[in-house]
Amino acid sequence: MKLHNGTLYWPTTNSIELIVKSPKQPKKQYDAIVIGGGISGCLTAFRLLKQGLSVAIIDQRHFGHGSTAANTGLLQYSNDIMLSELIQQIGEKEAIRFYQLCFEALDDIEKIVNELPHEVDFQRRPSIYFASNQSDAVKLRTEYEALYMNHFPCEFWDESTLSFYMPFKKPAALVTLRDAEINPLKFITSLLNYLQDHGVDLFEETVVTDTSYENQLVQLKTTTHLFQARDVVYTIGYEKKHNAKKDDATFKRSYVMVTKPIQSSTHWHEKAMIWETKRPYLYLRTTAEGAIMVGGLDEKLSEATVDKKMIENYAQKLLKETQSLFPHLELEVDCCYASTFAESKDQLPFIGPHPTKPHHYYVLGYGGNGTVYSALGSKMISDLIAGSENYDAHIVSPQRKVETDSLPFFSIA
Template sequence: MEMHNGNLYWPITESEQIVLQKPIQKEQYDVLVIGAGMSGTLTAYTLYKDGIDFAVLDKGKVGAGSTAANTGLIQYSNDIMLHELADQIGEVDAVRFYKLCREAVDALDEVAETVDAKDVYIRRDSLCFASEEADVSKLKREYEMLTKHGFDAEWLDQTALQDRFPFDKPAALITKGDAEVNPLTLSRQVVRHLSMNDVPIFEETDVTEVVPDGDGWLVLTPETTFKAKHVIFATGYGPAPLLDTHRIELNRSYAIATNPIKDFKDWDGQALIWETKRPYLYLRTTVDGRIIAGGLDEEKPETPHSEALIHNRAERIRQEVAALFPMYDLTVEYAWAALFGESIDHLPFIGEHPDRKNLFYLLGYGGNGTVYSMLGSKILSDLVRGIDNSDARLVRLDRTR
């Protein structure tokens, strides 16, 4: 399955490839992590921090899958707003989940500091504007729910918004404490950090089958067989072996990176920007002065091969960005399409297989995949060590909602 097509931006920001020496395979590991994209590397980071014996396997080179196409907006807010999630699962659980996401953003800050990636992990505010007048009441309800539960948020009416941004929208909500990141650099810096600390990472090791072995698992590849007590699939939007994924939808989206802009004085705080309509436009800035923007989601489970189609969607996104910031002379320098997964209830699937002991999954479906990966790594680290985690129920694989 192709995760992306087109001309990706993040690879050009990496001046060198990671060269990993193939590790010596042990007879058995406590944990095997399958996948070395963002989900797998953050899981590996947490397992290493918690002193667990493990190895990482990836069918390709690290960061070559969905991570390279990730647009790198880090937000504790979700595709489903807090008040909507409260209607769905109850206010107590919804607030707890949002707080877990906020804690995950802070944890990512710590990861970036540890692996020397602070220059590509920059804290930002987020601005969500009402796409039309009819959305104002929904956005105001979200503001009230957030502030009720201690989230730092600010309400902007039409006049206040115009004072700070160059576009005219009915209202907007600002949330504090989010971030932008170069996802490829962050994930590769984690790999470099782990490699320097002798964590075994097996690249170009394709898992063909996973079979039970007593209370553990045998992980088969074309060249060899690995043995482990626990297996964690952190495979991004790729297949999740042995798991029924009928509550997951694969769609595709489009993204661009523009030419560098001289300055962003008209863009207050270089906040991450998104909107209330669905599918939504979203945009952010980069450390080299570009704008990354995306949207135009389509319900098609494959990436397009037509360059003309990708360029058409890219131009439409550019025009939407230009409508918000008409003072910028924007051209599209990078354009791509990528797959993304969504769960029906807008929450990730994280935890142990309901029928197969010691088989775990970290599937961060939705627009907050990096945040979900961080919070999921902590849940899974507890579970594989036999530590009860009271938050695991919120994202368990066998939930019925």
Template sequence: MMKLHTGSLYWESTFTKEGFVKVNRQDVYDVAIVGGGMSGALTSYVLANEGYSIALIEQEEVGGGSTSANTGLLQFSNDIMLHELMEQIGEEKAVEFYRSCKIAMENLKDVAEHAPFDVQFHTRESLYYASTEEDVARLRKEFEALRKYGFPVEFWEREDIEAHFPFSQPAAIVTAGDAEVNPLRLCMGAIHYAYEKGMDIFEHTEVLGIRDTEERVLIKTTNGDFQAKSVVVTTGYEPTLDTKIPQKDLKVTYAIATQPIDDLSFWHERMMIWETKRPYLYMRLTDENRIVAGGLDQDMDTLPSSQEEIDKKFAQLKQELQVLFPNQKLDFEYEWTALFGESTDELPVIGRHPVEPNIYYLIGLGGNGTVYSMLGAYLLRDELAGKSNPNEPIVEIER
């Protein structure tokens, strides 16, 4: 098993997992979902509402992979700007994809409202600032593209930023309709919702192989064999079975969480904050009034082995945060390092296996993985029902 994170994970302190009742497996499920992280959780939520019989198969414990290392910023804007995506895949497709991410934000709110416990979901605005003067023109071009197609966006000049925050940056765009969430509680909330609707959960069950036949799919595991009419593979950054997913090298990212802060008057309307440079710094607040911040991504396919190197990155991250908020005494309590992946075109990989028609993939690659996973869950719902979806050609495996 691939090691996905190390360090002290803040979200694990906010939720106590409970075991699921063991069940006798059905002879044949409508859908087997392989992977109990965020993608598997959101898929189970959507498909449970469609009345499918579902088996959720997880090699460790559900919610135990990359989910706890997620920083929980949810945005319709992506790592690749709308105007740049237009140049890459065409204007119509790019706008469709961005609109689908906006709808996914609304769908995530629906998941939060239907979860059997509070997942700490709060609608927020995002401040996306230009890291340098050279980035202002690019940011203004993005503002014009978003505004042209009706996305909720404002352009802030330097004086606007200075009027609302204790730092100064050349310019920024502010988007509305984004959100913050406790990712572990969201993941577990979606799984518990589907579980209460009858989904069977099989933890500590490693999938050894998946074979599609004309009538059903056979899933060989360390816990015996399963049969399903369809299989959805949602294994995140773990190596995927039976197909090659177009993906860049994995990256390592670093994240920190402060101790609770008594006075947050310096933080305008609890906005989420990120920037144009790459790798970028990003940050948000939690229900406990902690700052969660991350960034300093590196191209690495395994977690760093040198604690000295890790400590240097954490020190740099803390310093960058302190520069933005120079008058605040920030005490840090949690530090963690995690792996994540990106596809070659910075879009997720979702859809039917190119050769085996009963096997589907939902791999929410990139910095916006939770939103991609929500978008993908509804896309797969449509594919399973034989309906067309406009995002199919944009995110399909062989594109």
């Protein structure tokens, strides 16, 4: 499955070299094998390594060539489903706890970044979530009260306050503090270097063809070797094979446009990340190189289009929307691409053990906050594999239920 098409931005910024030194033969047995070498896989391998386990990562592509290369690198504790909405969906206690997990995940990512040997452009930023229309201003006020009452750092801006800090007028905005941005490709390239240097075996261009459970070990048949492990973790992002069936998740495609570097970000409050209440939503961030990265215009089609002209047309639409927010800037498209992503029906990730296959686990960060979900998911999975109690795992369990559905969400072949 082709996860993206067009001209990607992050590869043009990544000067970190990764030389994969795969052993000629895998170990006779690993404690854990991670399938998928993107952000979810690397974070999971990092956690398992810290548990003292022997770990291998298998990727069907070259590392960094999957969804991570198209990831826009926004890290937020707020989610596509607002806290006030999530409270109605799963109850106050668990909704607040899920938001706390997302907030804690940002700190966890920063701690990991500080252990890495390279700069990965991690920067704390506020996020400005503006009301696309007047009625949404009321929703944002309700959300602000839910966040503030539960001690999440945030502010509520009315129209005049927003226009003071930014060059556009909108009815209101919710500002969340202590969010962050990152260069996702630099992040995993540096992380893979760290993992390899600390004993994690890396195998790229290795496709898993069959799995079984024999003699208390997971047997993985691949196009290159036979692997054995006590546990296996699928961190396969938006790959449909071995993933949730269509009733569990919606696969879509989105578009991203990156401008040429701008001369000044004056009147852009603290280079905040920006998004809006309408759906599908527009979102924006600046980059370390001085460009503006803009995403949106989601479509209910799972395959990233290969039509170059279509991608360029969507880029011009994104450019036009960006120019309407920042009329004082001279903007020009530099890169543009289409990419595949997925959302679960309840807007939460799928993290946990397979319901019937022993020692098979999943970290699937479906939704607009996938990197944060990957961070909290890797922590949960490492606890479960180590035999430690994780009191939050049920919130994102693949077998969870919601009021509108009496059957488990998740189903894996």
